[in-house]
Amino acid sequence: MLMLVRKKHVLSGFRDALMKHASLVVQLVAQDQRVCIHFISMLFGLLCNVEDGSITDLCIEVLIQLTTQLKLEQTIHCLLDECHKELCSMPSMRGSLATLTLLGKLVDAVPALADKLVMKHGLLKQLLKYDLFVSMIMNKSALVENTESVEGPPGETALPLVLKKLLLSRDETLQVASAQCITAVLVHSPAKHALAFIHADIPEFLFEHLSSSSEVLIWSCYNCLILLAEEPLFFSKCHTVYGIESVVRSLQGSLRMNNTELHKQGLLLFAEILTRQPEEIKLFTSSAMCRDAGYALREAVSSPVLEVAAEALKAISAFLRKDHQSALPVLYKELKALVKAMLSRCADLSQTPLNWRPLGHASNRNSERAILRRGKFLLSTLEGFRNACRLAMEFQREPSAQENPFTAPSAEKEDTLEAFSEFLLSACDSLCIPMVMRYSEQATHPAVMEVFLSVLHSLFVIVPHMKEKFSKKLAASSFIRLALELKARFCSGLSHSALNQVCSSFLYYMCINLLSAPEKTGPPSQEELSAVSELLQHGLPQISSRGPESLALLSDRQYVEEAARQRQYCILLLFYLAYIHEDRFVSKTKLFVAVQSFLLSLQDQGEHPPLVVFRASIYLLAICQDKDGALDEAVVGAIRKFLEDTPDLHRVYTHHPLLLRLFLLYPELMRRFGHRVLELWFSWEESSCEELDGVPSAGQPTLPASVAALFHMLRSSPSILLILLDLICSSPMDIARKVLIVLKTFLRRNEDVQVGGLIRGHFLMILQHLLVEHGSSPSGASGNLPLLLSLLSLVQLRNESEQELDSMAMKLLHQVSKLCGTCSPADSDILQPSFNFLYCSLHQTTLGSQRRAAAVLLSSTALIELLEKMLALTWAEEGSPRTGLLCSAWLLTASFSAQQHQGSLQVHQTLSVELDQVLKALSIPKKKAALLSAAILRFLRTALQQNFSSALVALLPSGAQSLPAPEDTVLSPLGTSQVLSLVIGLQNLLVQKDPLLSHACVGCLEALLDYLHARSPDFALHVACQPWNRFLMFTLLEAGENSFLKPEILRLMTLFVRFRSSSILSQEVGHVLQGAASTDLSTFPASTLQALHGFFLQVQSMGLLTDHSMAQTLQASLESLSLRASLAQPPLQDMLCLGGVSVSLSHIRD
Structure with a gap:
């Protein structure tokens, strides 16, 4: 205290001396400039350090007088520097009150100092850091503006106007200082001070300065505009509409600069404008401007600097707003590119590997921070994508935005809302979902999952024609499990209610989509769907349990309240939809038990579940049941009762x-x-x-x-x-x-399963029922009768040969023949399988059964009449049945004739056939009708073997006949020309080299030569020795290596040997003997061995060998073949189905 008194006394004395003897004191002080500056510094230090107001005032007075009296630049600069240092170190304006008072009085004493304080010492900028000063000066400015039109104080100007003038100056430094001062004012309270600058139209000039090449100026303008954007008037006065083009161009230019902070600040400004712009004031007035903005954002989000890309994401999210994209035409192509760039940048970040180290390691902590950054970046990306989806939904209600009227037809498909919506779905599938799933493996952030599921939900709406397919893919990718796990982890109680709502909404729409278009069941009725919809809407938000807890709820056998029952229904439907799409996230065994308990609980309480829920229950029971497990009888009874109350089984299937x-x-x-x-x-x-x-029938694929x-x-x-x-x-x-x-496939593959009797007995009942109820027209009784007959013929076809026909088989023969008698030749669908069955029955049994079966069939006069009609249709040009049916008719007729002749069976109805037409059909066969020719040949062979004396078949001449020549009388009913024509026809058929047809030809030729030999041996030899026969042999033997070992060729050669056609077989006999001796005969089937044995016997009996060694070779071959032929097994399958026709190989061949 004593020290302060002394200092005050000294200061007072110095002031008095300075006032009384100013020139002397000034001269004394100015002698040494260092002493002068030191003295001033000491006085300023005293001013700043004392709190006594009288001493402070005394110091200020001395400093002012001394400065004004000295008039030295260095002194003034020294004092100003000290003031600047003091102001910079003071945290508040109150602490620097003495310094500010000094400066104020100094400016009053020396007005020229004002410019120096602002320009060189940044006093204004420094003062603007103080809230009190800003309030005072802005209030002062407001008073000045209000009194300008009346009587303003001379020389006083409002601060906004002063700074506006500095902005308008051409000095870049002043422009930067002005912008920084505006920023300094706004920082304190944009809401209080922004209006003054907006009224002064300062935003307009700030926007204009964005075109500057100075990074500092652009940065300053960005900061200023960001603060001004907090005031609604900034937008309502359309400053943003005026300046948005400048912002976009500045952003494009700044992105080319290597200044990350500038990029971030520009994007922040752009995001603020896009976010705060009122919807009723359109920001982008043209598509071109919108395109430029999208391009700038695309470039920004692709920045390698994560902070810049993060700011770009916020801007993109705000940019994807309907009012920002409403300028027609809507640039869907550009929007797609922008969204794709945003997702690609996030995908690149998510794929960057992390270096994990042991717990507590510094690198590990860095990785945790990296995961956190990724989560924030992913969240921003998803928010942007959600806004893109929302944009698409909003445009669906705008007809003008559906398709762009100004785009070329070639670009129409690409620039439509539909194409943009489908792109969003595809992008979500290929980018969003993998990114979120990859991030969820490292961390689970509720906010990320909330936005993600809301995106998936919105996609159901914007691409309605794909919602079912998308829902199925999500279900198959375990999204039901994902949503339930999120609810269980975060949404218990009242926590994360927004996430719970999003999860429930997502599950609801996905379930409704899956149930509306199911893959493995019929769609529910509208009534069922409405009931399920209400059920899910009320029940899903209440579910927040994990799998074991849900199973426990299902298993509850106590009395279940209605609310709990609703939750059970929802849980069961969720499990059903998950299981049906192969997402089995709960134990099958436990679920099997839980569903049984659930059904028993319903039965105990007398409740009947909704059909969709019951469908889910029985499906889950079926899927979860082990091979060795079984349902309780009570559960089976409950299921039966519920099913009996179901209107139709398809509703729960x-x-x-x-x-x-x-x-x-x-x-x-x-x-x-x-x-x-x-x-x-x-x-x-x-x-x-x-x-x-x-x-094919013989195929056995998987x-x-x-x-x-x-x-x-x-x-x-x-x-x-x-x-x-x-x-x-x-x-x-x-x-x-x-x-x-x-x-059919089952019977072919499971020949060991003996079901023939079972099927035949049941079929007999069906057929008897049809014939009794529908009388003469059973073919119209059931459209499926041909299918039943086809199955019956297949069952008969797979039977073993040489089986006795029992009484059931005889009844079936009778009923099928009766059925055939009621049909017309046009009923080929019924007749073909019926004929196949009759034919198989005749040829796959013992001789005794054959005669009994033939007697039954011959008793059906209607059947015989039908066969006569069908045989006559063979040469009809129009109205002819299918070739297969004609084949069966000829084969059946041949079989009936043979059995009747051999057993002298009673004939109730004869059957007439025109012989000339038969011979003509063989001489000029139909194209691609080898089987038909073979069937006719078998019929003709039977007639020849019977010497045309069948009691069943009457062979009639065609039309008026001339008197036969004398040489033809002995061959009657054949004529010489007919025989020769028939032989030529047989030769032509043999040349076709069809195995079955060749057998039929050789058999018919054998019967023909036997017939001729019995009536005219010379003519028979003449026919056998025709030169064409040798040419025929050459043709047949050139078919390949060892072609002579084919049974049909061996039989033909045997025939020629028997009729001493040495001119035809001059060298072939020795060739066959040599070939047989050098060939491994064990590899040949029984038919070949038998034919070869017959050939050797015939050669031996005819004595055609004069060479002794050749005779010995023949004798050895005969002995070998006799043994092999006796041991040879018959062919594994004699009855074949060729082109839908049952054919017995032995019937054709033997």
């Missing part, structure tokens, strides 16, 4: 082999519902049956999984076959056809 197994495994369910379930199963089987239908499962059930329970037979009879044609295909 889900197509799956295991569900079929569930119904067929339990007799109680199979008896009651097996027929309908199998019908539904076949109605859903499309591709599998088509695959089987395209497989079965489709669903069909293989059905075959396993058929093997374990053959009684299911009876249900399938009923299906063929009673189901619609398309289903019956599928059943037939499956049954």
Whole structure:
């Protein structure tokens, strides 16, 4: 205190001396400039350090007088420097009050100092740091502006106007200083001070300065405009509309500069403008400007600097607003490029590897921070993508935005809302989903998942024609599990209510989409869908349990309240949809038990679940049931009761082999519902049956999984076959056809399963029923009758040969023949399988059974009349039945004739055939009708063997006949010319080298020569020795190596040997002997060995060998062949189905 008194006394004395003796004091002080400056510094230091107001005032007075009296530049600069240092070090204006008072009085004393303070010492900028000063000066400026029109104080100007003048100056330094001062004012309170600058139109000049090449000036303008953007008037006065083009161009230019902070600040300004711009004031007035803005953002988001790209994401998110994109035409192509750039940048970041180290390692902490940065970046990206989806949804309500009227037709598809919407779906599928899933492996952020699921939800709306397909893909990718896990982890209680709402909404729409267009079941009715919709809307938000807790809720057998029951329904539907799309995130065994408990609980409380829920229940039971496990009887009873109350089984049916197994495994369910379930199963089987239908009879490809499962059930329970037979009879044609295909394949592949008697007995009942109820026209009774007959013929075809026909078989023969008698030749669908069955029955049994069967069939006069009509249609030009049916008719007629002749069976109706037409058909055969020719040849061979004396078949001449020549009388009913013509026809048919046809030709030729030899041996030898026969042999023997060892050629050669046609076989006999001796005969079938044995016997009996060694070789061959022929097994399969026609090889050949 004593020290302050002394200092005050000294200062007071110095002031008095300075006032009284100013010149002397000034002269004394100015002698040494260093002393002068030191003295001033000491006085200023005292001013700043004392709190006594009287001393402060005394110091200020001394400093002012001394400065004004000295008039030295260095002194003034020294004092100003000290003031500047003091102001810069003071945190508040109150602490620097003495310094500010000094400066104020100094400016009053020396007015010229004002410019120096602002220009060189930045006093204004420094003062603007103080809130009190800013308030005072802005209030002062407001008063000045208000009184300008009346009586303003002379020389006073408002601060905004002063700074505006500095902005308008051409000095870049002043422009920067002005912008920085504006920023300094606005920082304190944009809401309080921005209006003054906006009214002064300063934003307009700030926007103009954005075109500057100075990074500092641009930076300053960016800062200033960012603060001004917080004031609504900034937008309502359309400053942004005026300046947006400048902002975009400045942004494009700044991105070319190597100044990251400038990039970030420019993007921040752009984002603020885009975000705060009122919707009613359109920001972009042309598509071109919008395109430029999108290009700048695209370039910014592709920046390698993460902070710049992050700011760009915020700007993009704000840019994707309907009012910003409403300038027509909407640039969908540019929007697609912008969204793609945004997603690609995020994808690049998400794929950058992280270096994980042990816990606590510094590098590990860096990785955690990197994951956090990635999460924020991903969140911003998803928000931008969500805005793009919202934009697409909003444009769906704008007809003018659907398609751009100004685009060329070639670009129409690319520049439409539909194309943009489909792009968003594709981008989400290929980029968004992988990015989020990859990030969720490292961390799970509720905000990220909330935005992500809302994006998925919006895609259901913007691409409605793809919502079902998209939902199925999401379900198959475990998104039901994902949403439930998020709810269980974050949404218990009232936490993260927004995430819970988004998860529930997402699950709701996905479930509705999946249920509306199911893959393996019929769509629910509108009433069912409405009920399920209400159920899900109320129940899903209440579910926040994990898998075990949900299973426990399902298993609850106590009395279940309505709210809990609703949750059970929702959980069951979620499990069902997840399982049906192969997302099995709960244990099958536990779920199996839980669903059984659920059904029993419903039964106990007398409730009936919604059909969709019940469908889910039985599907889950079927899928979760182990091979060795079984349902409780009580559960089976509950299922049966619920099913009996169901209007139609298709409303609860889900197509799956295991569900079929569930119904067929339990007799109680199979008896009651097996027929309908199998019908539904076949109605859903499309591709599998088509695959089987395209497989040749001899093929054994891998079965489709669903069909293989059905075959396993058929093997374990053959009684299911009876249900399938009923299906063929009673189901619609398309289903019956599928059943037939499956049954045919099963019978071919499972020859060890003896089901013939079962099928024949059931079929006999069906056929008897049809014939009794529909009398003379059973063909119109059931459109599926041809399919049943086709199956019957197949069953007969697979029977073993040489089996006695039992009474059931005889009844079937009678009924089928009776059915055929009611048909016309046009009913080929019925007649072809029927003829096949009759033919197989005749040839696949013992001789005794053959005669009994033939007697039954010959008793059907209607059948014989039908055969007569059909044989006559063979040479009809129009109205001819299918070739296969004609083949069967000729083969049946030949078989009937042979059996009648051999057994002298009673004939109730004769059958007439025109012999000339038969011979003509063989002389001039139809194209591509080898099987028909073979069948006719078999008929003719039978007639020749019977010497045309059959009691059943009457061979009639065609039209008026002239008197036969004397040489023809002995050959009657054949003529010489007919015989020669027939031989030529047979030779032509042999040259076709069809194995079956060749056998038929050789057999017919054998019968013909025998017939001729019995009546005219010379003519028979003449026919056998025709030169053309040798040419025929050459042609046949040139067919390939060892062609002479074909049974039909050996038989032909044997025939020629028997009729001593040495001119035809002059060298071939020795050739055959040598070839047989050098060939491994063990590899040849029995038919070849038998034919070769017959040939050797004939050669030996005719004595054609004079060479002793050749005779010995022949004798050895005979002995070998005799042994092999006796041991040779008959062919594995004599009865074949060729082109839909059943043909017995032995019947044609022997």
